Amino acid sequence: MTPAAPVPVDAGCSATDCLELSARQREHQKDLRTFVDRLAITTGSFPDLGVEPDAILNDALATLVSGADDDASYFTAARRALIAFRDGHVDLFSPDRCGTPELPELMNSAVGACTQPYRDHAVVSFVSAGNSLGLASGDEIIEVDGQGGQAMLDGAFNHAACGVGSSSDSNRRYISATSLLGTVHVGSRVVVLHRDGSTETKTVERLGKPLLCRFPGEGNHAYPANATRRSDGVAVIEVPSFLLPTRPQLTESELTATIAEIFDEVKDAPGMVWDLRGNPGGATFVGLSIVGGMPGLRPGTIAKCAERKPGSRPFQAAAGTSFPFVVRPNSAFAYAGKVAVVVDGLTTSAGDYFALAVSTLTQGKVAIVGAPTSGAYGGVGQGYEFGDIAPLRFTADVMRCTDPSDRPLERRAIEPTHPVELEPSDLAAGRDTVLEAAAALVR
Secondary structure, three states, rough: OOOOOOOOOOOOOOOOOOOOOHHHHHHHHHHHHHHHHHHHHHOOHHHHHOOOOHHHHHHHHHHHHHOOOOOOHHHHHHHHHHHHHHOOOOOOEEOOOOOEOOOOOOEEEEEEEEEEEEEEEEEEEEEEEOOOOOOOOEEEEEEOOOOOOOHHHHHHHHHOEEEEEOOOHHHHHHHHHHHHOOOOOOOOOEEOOOOOOOOEEEEEEOOOOOOOOOOOOOOOOOOOOEEEEEEOOEEEOOOOEEEEEEOOOOOOHHHHHHHHHHHOOOOOOEEEEEEEEOOOOOOOHHHHHOOOOOOOOOEEEEEEEEEEOOOOOOOOOOOOOOOOEEEEOHHHHHHOEEEEEEEEEOOOOOHHHHHHHHHOOOOOOOOEEEOOOOOOOOOOOEEEEEEOOEEEEEEEEEEEEOOOOOOOOOOOOOOOEEOOOOOOOHHOOOOOOOHHHHHHHHH
8 A cells, every 4th residue: 555645643634635533543643653752762773764753653644544444554554664664673563463364474375375576576485285376386476456566565565464674675575575475365366477378367265374484495494403415415504593492492502502513414515505594583693603614714793783872863872782793713613615605585683694794704705695685683672562442562673783884784685696586487396496506506
């Protein structure tokens, strides 16, 4: 939905007439202001954004009044405010309505088929058996409810949803594509381009259990790392997250040691690919320990972060909160063969730092393959609740992170040295285009 032009914060305008807000909308307006003001005061990267809170609020309010006088329009307006902050760690949730049609979870599908970005639209990356639309891997989604191309992706991105904001254009593209089939509703019309060149319009007749689409391949990805040895001898280590598993509960050092044991199983391979696609981050120093064993490493500081003094503008660091991210040699991950790292627009936070360290400290010895990373370098901060009619909860990101030259890192995606995306023909044949490209570089 395209919002109307910004309007005064005590009134709203439809397409033609300026209207007084209803009592319900005024309550939602108050809650939106609470949300925006708190984010503006606490978000560490906000002083770098160059916008005023009232501008964000006005845009959200225009979205509120352009829809029906209901919670759905309010949720959409809150989403609009969230994404205006361009911060990859601020997020928004409902205590009891996430995962419903009005508030789907980001990067999920409601029809048993997952999509990834492809050119200006999306391609089906994998499907569950008996998916409700009868889709197959390699099918392209070219239109949803009359919108195609970028408008289709924008519609998914702007849809009310539970989940994080977005820092970079690459992250926005990946969130849009992986959430596309989670934002449809019963009656939605989906236009599909099949591999034989034919097109077909399918109607969503039912919504199913949410299917996680964050990763390009199917599976729950609930493991610290997974190593495989390909038939060509190349080792692939997938690290789906740097979050510390709760079962069994691991410390950072234990998680590092666990991944090191998995690395030991394949470290005799002549070439190695570290696959961090979809990695949402977690323990940054675990990722930097891995980079500490890569060929060409030049140890050094890649970033420094500090917590924002609430309300400071320009940014002022709260006393005693500054700390650096330093990469040091680590013999536990020492490897002299060829290495490639695979990333995408959902490689976030600790994954961003991993790619940043590879990009700046390995002297070009390690290839980065795939798509630009998320560009989210802050951290998860304090949670807040607001709203009486439709309660919501958000988590602020109080950190501001810079490179060694004091330039802000937030929104700075790490560009691949070898840009590659999944191809429909490969997906239809069961091949991973990006992984194949990475393996070819290290054979």
